[in-house]
Amino acid sequence: MAPDPTARTLVVGAGQAGISLVTALRELGDTQPVVLVGDEPEPPYERPPLSKTYLRGEHDRASLIFHDAAWFADLGVELVTGDAVATVGRDASGGVATTASGRTLAFDRLALTTGAVNRVLPVEGAALDGVHSVRTLGDADRLAPRLRSARRVVVVGGGFIGLEIAAGARALGADVTVVEATDRLLGRAVTPVLSEAVRAAHERRGTRVLLETTAVRLTGERGGVTGVELADGTTLPAEVVVVGIGAVPRTDLAEQLGLLVEARGIVVDEHARTSDGVTVAAGDCTVGPNPFDCGEAGLVRLESVPHASDQARTAAATLAGHRTAYDRVPWFWSDQGDLRLQMAGLPQGADQTVVRGDVTTERFSLLSYRSGRLIAVESVGSPTDYLAVKRALEKGMSMDADAAADTSVPLKRLITRVRDTDPA
Numbered sequence: 001m002a003p004d005p006t007a008r009t010l011v012v013g014a015g016q017a018g019i020s021l022v023t024a025l026r027e028l029g030d031t032q033p034v035v036l037v038g039d040e041p042e043p044p045y046e047r048p049p050l051s052k053t054y055l056r057g058e059h060d061r062a063s064l065i066f067h068d069a070a071w072f073a074d075l076g077v078e079l080v081t082g083d084a085v086a087t088v089g090r091d092a093s094g095g096v097a098t099t100a101s102g103r104t105l106a107f108d109r110l111a112l113t114t115g116a117v118n119r120v121l122p123v124e125g126a127a128l129d130g131v132h133s134v135r136t137l138g139d140a141d142r143l144a145p146r147l148r149s150a151r152r153v154v155v156v157g158g159g160f161i162g163l164e165i166a167a168g169a170r171a172l173g174a175d176v177t178v179v180e181a182t183d184r185l186l187g188r189a190v191t192p193v194l195s196e197a198v199r200a201a202h203e204r205r206g207t208r209v210l211l212e213t214t215a216v217r218l219t220g221e222r223g224g225v226t227g228v229e230l231a232d233g234t235t236l237p238a239e240v241v242v243v244g245i246g247a248v249p250r251t252d253l254a255e256q257l258g259l260l261v262e263a264r265g266i267v268v269d270e271h272a273r274t275s276d277g278v279t280v281a282a283g284d285c286t287v288g289p290n291p292f293d294c295g296e297a298g299l300v301r302l303e304s305v306p307h308a309s310d311q312a313r314t315a316a317a318t319l320a321g322h323r324t325a326y327d328r329v330p331w332f333w334s335d336q337g338d339l340r341l342q343m344a345g346l347p348q349g350a351d352q353t354v355v356r357g358d359v360t361t362e363r364f365s366l367l368s369y370r371s372g373r374l375i376a377v378e379s380v381g382s383p384t385d386y387l388a389v390k391r392a393l394e395k396g397m398s399m400d401a402d403a404a405a406d407t408s409v410p411l412k413r414l415i416t417r418v419r420d421t422d423p424a
């Protein structure tokens with residue numbers, strides 16, 4: 001049978017997962033025409049620098065963009081920017097989407113890589129001028145000049161993005177306060193030991209960190225923000241307020257398709273397939289089986305560049321008719337000024353944490369264990385230790401917990417099989 005000339009793949013969302021998916025399709029030898037639709041004005045670009053070097057003026061705009069128009073044309077990918085897919089419907093063999101500008105896009109294969117939007121601070125004053133959050137290049141372009149001139153900055157939310165922006169604002173000379181509602185920084189993602197080390201590191205650099213503190217209102221004058229009112233009635237004066245309180249997955253199209261969706265995202269399986277068995281989804285918009293066997297059951301939501309790229313590669317393989325399960329060890333990094341955090345594995349189920357190095361020197365690693373088995377590493381300023389543990393985790397290996405605390409022994413010498421005492 002001759003190939004259907006109208007057959008094409010529609011990828012909705014031109015971010016990290018979208019670009020990884022179309023690249024992987026071509027690497028797999030898939031030649032079907034692809035349309036990649038993004039609602040932002042720019043071609044796909046790197047998000048991590050937005051809260052780090054780009055905000056501080058150390059990264060030029062053009063270098064954030066992954067590829068130019070010629071690259072997409074060479075790949076046989078039609079890139080549509082500045083237009084959102086507004087409606088979508090499908091059956092088992094294909095479907096039709098329409099965009100906000102009125103384009104109709106027929107497809108036979110569909111991928112959703114729609115990412116997430118930043119959560120809005122649910123208090124009075126959140127829409128005042130001077131209140132920012134960063135997800136897009138446009139957001140960073142708006143914030144960067146304000147940070148450079150601000151004397152007092154309050155960051156609401158002590159997660160990765162909030163702390164990265166806080167470190168940047170402090171390095172630019174502002175008086176910075178981080179307001180965090182829970183009792184520790186980075187509480188959803190890291191061990192308590194790292195939370196405390198990160199708090200101390202920010203305070204050493206002059207940033208004030210207020211834990212168990214809630215912003216109840218943003219105060220303003222003539223439409224501009226003037227401060228953050230806290231639950232205890234005090235107000236922190238600020239010309240700039242940055243909100244970093246997490247992100248909400250963009251699931252509206254999945255809901256239109258009647259796919260299984262929960263609050264944490266579009267539910268996918270290990271092949272990045274959604275509940276209809278044919279539409280795939282990848283990246284920040286998804287929740288799926290833990291790709292890392294660390295004894296944690298249930299679905300996980302991972303928000304990182306490596307996850308978006310790896311899961312998108314799995315989604316591409318599924319679309320191309322291969323069946324490769326997504327089974328990578330999660331890893332992540334966060335540059336908070338001159339403080340570099342590197343993490344691999346998932347420490348949430350840990351029952352033992354080994355401290356390797358001196359936490360106060362900002363050069364240490366924390367190794368997490370569950371029932372004697374290594375499940376995660378968190379390193380600060382220790383890339384060699386980080387890499388040794390990441391490689392061990394990737395090979396399904398472990399390390400003796402008592403020996404790992406001894407910094408005179410290189411970690412790579414301690415790698416052992418799980419439940420085995422013989423060095424590998």
Ligand SMILES: Cc1cc2nc3c(=O)[nH]c(=O)nc-3n(C[C@H](O)[C@H](O)[C@H](O)COP(=O)(O)OP(=O)(O)OC[C@H]3O[C@@H](n4cnc5c(N)ncnc54)[C@H](O)[C@@H]3O)c2cc1C
Nearest residue numbers: 013015016017039047048084085115283284303304305308
């Ligand atoms: C400021 C910041 C700093 C970060 N730093 C790090 C870091 O240091 N390390 C790390 O590992 N990760 C970091 N991340 C996380 C990482 O960038 C994300 O996990 C990753 O970008 C997710 O990729 P994605 O493709 O799922 O989503 P995105 O990259 O967000 O892309 C989704 C795209 O889809 C578009 N879209 C959504 N709906 C539609 C529609 N209906 N029609 C058309 N387009 C649509 C969105 O506008 C967006 O452009 C950071 C994220 C941010 C925001």
